Amino acid sequence: MIPSTQVHYFDDINIGDSIPSLTKGPLTSAHLMRWSAAFENWHKIHYDAPFAVEHDKLPALLVNGSLKQQFVVQLLKDWAGPEGWVWKASFQFRAMNLVNETLTAWATITGKTALQDYGLVTLELGIINTAGKESTPGRATITLPFRGGKAVPYPFVAPKL
Amino acid sequence: MALLTDAAKAYIGIESTLEWACDPVERGAVRRYAQAIMDEDPIYQADNDTNQRYGGAVAPPLFPSHLFRRAFGTTDPIQDYAADPHFDGAQKVRGGLPEIEPLKHLAVMNGGSEIEFYRYACYQERVKLRSRYADIVEKESSKGPIILVYTETDYLTANDELLMRVRHTRIRRPL
Structure with missing residues (x-):
């Protein structure tokens, strides 16, 4: 999927709106092994099924929390677009996701605050599987430009609130 | 009996020294990483119109946090614990912080993160980190x-x- 180059303006954002969701999967053991190899982390519960099930008493291989957070950040980054910036993102890993699940990252706008040069947009977010079970609730703050205004400063400097 | 002992709580406030990632931001590592997270954004691929704002090709937002890998000449835990x-x-020691010895017998799971982003890492840039144990609590x-x-x-x-x-x-729980 190619990220959107669409610029979203603070002026056009409405509290309660959802941003376009991002779906990944089904996440096979090959996806999990590829991620473990890419960042060189060898925790066996993500690729060694006998170890995960027999030793650690898990129901199956687990989708890495570190991979799930990538999906959330990609969702936010793509929506912030080429003139915005993802300032903050937080997520808790409240439930396990197992190998072969398909996951969808989502976010909904919960607030907006206009600063002098750009706006702050707050969001609630999460990751659900195809059964609709939430595993990764969190929050984010994205900065967006005003219509007719300049791009959000880069590198980003935290505003004094 | 409490799971969390005073010996474990004594690690609160311990800071690491500055630790350098063993490699700079490399194009091949960025490609493998971007493909593994299934985000082949043009801003990662080469200098182009999409990343002029960032000064050229950059790594994915979370890449710096995964750049701290085992350097040449360091202990190989996979071989050491092969038997x-x-x-x-699991990579138990992170950010140059010492292992919390009193918790060594407990399983480790990822409990979540709060992240603030300021800019992307660029190709060939070197990255360093400084870390501390902010708190340790039992729930x-x-x-x-x-x-x-x-x-x-x-x-x-x-x-x-x-x-x-x-x-x-990080969540530590009895096996």
Whole structure:
């Protein structure tokens, strides 16, 4: 999927709106092994099924929390677009996701605050599987430009609130 | 009996020294990483119109936090523990912080993160970090007592520009 180059303006954002969701999967053991190899982390519960099930008493291989957070950040980054910036993102890993699940990252706008040069947009977010079970609730703050205004400063400097 | 002892709590406030990632931001590593997270954004691929704002090709936002890998000449835990059937392969020591010895017998799980982003790491840039144990607390879960270990880590460029700040939670639970 190619990220959107669409610029979203603070002026056009409405509290309660959802941003376009991002779906990944089904996440096979090959996806999990590829991620473990890419960042060189060898925790066996993500690729060694006998170890995960027999030793650690898990129901199956687990989708890495570190991979799930990538999906959330990609969702936010793509929506912030080429003139915005993802300032903050937080997520808790409240439930396990197992190998072969398909996951969808989502976010909904919960607030907006206009600063002098750009706006702050707050969001609630999460990751659900195809059964609709939430595993990764969190929050984010994205900065967006005003219509007719300049791009959000880069590198980003935290505003004094 | 409490899971969290005073010996474990004594690690609160311990800071790491500055630790450098063993490699700079490399195009091949960025490609493998971007493909593994299934985000082949043009801003990662080469200098082009999409990344002029960032000064050229950059790494994915979370890349700096995964750049701290085993350097040449350091201990190889996979080989060292090859005969240990209980070795879980988890990377227990992070950010230059010491292992919390009193919790060594507990399983580790990723509890979540709070991240602030300031800029992307560029190709060929070197990255360093500084980390500390911010807090260690015990909580009751539906499956019994667990310990939450909070670390705070700053990821910086060689020029001390802040790339990102991460407050990370690790869950330690009895096997």
